Amino acid sequence: MYRRYFIVALVLSITPSLFGQEPVPQERPPIIDMHLHAYPVVPGRDMDFFWLPDGMQPPESTEQLMRATLAEMERYNIVKGWASGPIKVVAAWKSAAPDMILAAPDFVRETSFPSVRQLREEYESGRLDGLGELVAQLAGLTPSDPFFEPYLALAEELDIPVAFHTGFPPPGSAYGCCPRARASLGSPFGVEDALLRHPNLRAYIMHAGYPFLGETIAFLHAHPQVYVDLAEINWMIPRAEFHEYLRRLMQAGFGKRLMFGSDQMSWPAAIGLAIEGIESAPFLTDDQKRDIFYNNAARFLRLEEE
Secondary structure, three states, X not given: OHHHHHHHHHHHHOOOOOOOOOOOOOOOOOEEEEEEEOOOOOOOOOOOOOOOOOOOOOOOXXXXXXXXXXXXXXXXXXXXXXXXEOHHHHHHHHHHXXXXXXXEEOEOOHXXXXXXXXXXXXXXXXXXXXXXXXXXXXXXXXXXXXHHHHHHHHHHHHOOOEEEEOOOOOOOHHHOOOOOOOHHHHOHHHXXXXXXXXXXXXXXXXXXXXXXXXXXXXXXXXXXXXXXXXXXXXOOOOHHHHHHHHHHHHHOOOOXXXXXXXXXXXXXXXXXXXXXXXXXXXXXXXXXXHHHHHHHHHHHHOOOOO
């Protein structure tokens, strides 16, 4: 398997991207991205609350966003990507790259979420692979709210991995899109009751709980089955701040449970920035980087058998 991945990476390293990117100059071992988004592109949608590097612009159409993201995945030898979004969009991404994309419906508002019956049909048919990102925070909820009970019960029954949003909401969201959003609802402690009601749930928390460092460390000690992704904070917050947060999680002993994620939403270039955020951490050994980039996610997703 690894020989095939290295050959693919070598070919891609000398072949310019279809989307005008410079080729990656060196061979790359495989990466698993546990935090992508398959979003429809809506012209004029206000994304100004995100800090973006100069020149980072979203593609102009939903199709272009998908193709540009898949091209970046190939460029960096990302062999699997957890893509969350509306069912129709994630299904299209999986159809376009069935060996690469793990399709998962996301949650932002109660009215936009599919029924349990619909989800069961999608999972049993193989069209969907996971559940979440569950962004309960933007709806003024925690993941332990009764609204999520039937969905988590289904995921536990079918052994479907579940991704819980933790950490901060988009800046200013409570004043605009999401008046019920509260920063306090981003604490990982909001996931605890859900986990205790569903002890066999295969779960991970997104954004590593940032900036709730103490709560995240306590939460991970209390729930040793839960994994973590490092998405968004590995490129959107100041680099020194991210490295300090990552260093503390490593010091606390969670190096085997941290997974790479980019949180590519509408900007495929974020993938490379997120990778560089991990690669540039001076305190990580090569083995620790390989755990974050691939090994831990492969264990969580049970790809080792493959």
